[in-house]
Amino acid sequence: MVSNNIRVINDIQKLSIDDYQCLVRQYIDYVKEKPFVKSIYQIGSVNDPGISDVDLVVVVDNCCNPHAINQLSINQSQGNNALKYIIFHDIYLYDRESFKNFHYSLYCDNLELLYGEPQPVNKIEASQIDIISLQIIFDFISSRLVQFQQFLASGQLSLRGILVRVSSIKHSYMLLNNLGIEDEEIRKFVERAMDIRKKYTSVNEQTIIKLFLESFYYFSRIVSLAANYFSEKFLNFHSVLEASNSLKINPQFILRFVNQAPDVYRSVKNESTIYYPEEVFYHYLAYTEYSNVISQKARYYLSYCGDESYDLDQAYKDVLKERLSAISSHLKFLKENRAYYAMRGFPGFVVNWNDIAP
Helix, strand or coil: CHHHHCEEECCCCCCCHHHHHHHHHHHHHHHCCCCCEEEEEEECCCCCCCCCCCEEEEEECCCCCHHHHHCCCHHHHCCCCCHHHHCCCCCEEEEHHHHCCHHHHCCCCCEEEEEECCCCCCCCCHHHHHHHHHHHHHHHHHHHHHHHHHHHHHCEEEHHHHHHHHCCHHHHHHHHHCCCCCCHHHHHHHHHHHHHHHCHHHCCHHHHHHHHHHHHHHHHHHHHHHHHHHHHHCEEECCCCCCCCEEECCCCCEEEEECCCCHHHHCCCCCCEEEEECCHHHHHHHHHHCCCHHHHHHHHHCCCCCCCCCEECHHHHHHHHHHHHHHHHHHHHHHHCCCCCCECCCCCCCCCHHHCCC
């Protein structure tokens, strides 16, 4: 069995909420002397100290100043030994203009202002919520499945990393709920994952490995349910795809769009291909219709091979255009400032820095 080849490394440290608050205060004290920093936000909250990570969003003046911008890396500011246990990744960094469309790349309702002045953020219209939820589900889960395949290939799991990343299925399931879709099987898995996260000290290694392996199925199930909704509501007519339609999402892994994956692919396999419902191909194909860095990248990999036409709802394409434009503008800002440390809102495949015009 696959699980016999997987080793779990317990990297959880005993931390308190005070440790988190202290680190955040230290960072705010470090950057507040820099006048071009306008705001600091936090996404989410710390529910499980020692496991939870802090996601900080820093908003700066619309500027091009690589030297100053690179001083904002949280790794530049801290000598705290707890840093690597509290911060999974560096800050999300935006200028004020790109931050306006923050929700088109990272849709959430738990953004808390910690420092500075509130920044204007364009709201997602009520009529767009199901559309942006679909798009983020498709893009996020493809990236997450690739990440999990890489863990599987390495044969080594970080206990904290798995508990954080498996529990991210909760966000994807909440986005599915935005579509009016409830699924008892997924709901129970989410509850079990969150329970294991809280009670990790009494959970054995085999339980963690089982949770990790099961997550492949549940992430795929969310995509399948979302794909059915997408097909019924936004994909008005489509052809049968050829099996060659695929999307390279990083140098090792591709998404392959199929009508129905054979049973063997429903279980975890250590391979380089991830199977997606064929309807989702039209979501990615729509990437190619616009003028931005993501669209340029998508055109290298995607082409339409069907012999019949398809009709993607205009409202879906309008929201996708907003999403891709928001991500592209953000990427350009980061590239201009050589902020290679900063987290960025990639869609479901990798856009290299070299693909982005300065």
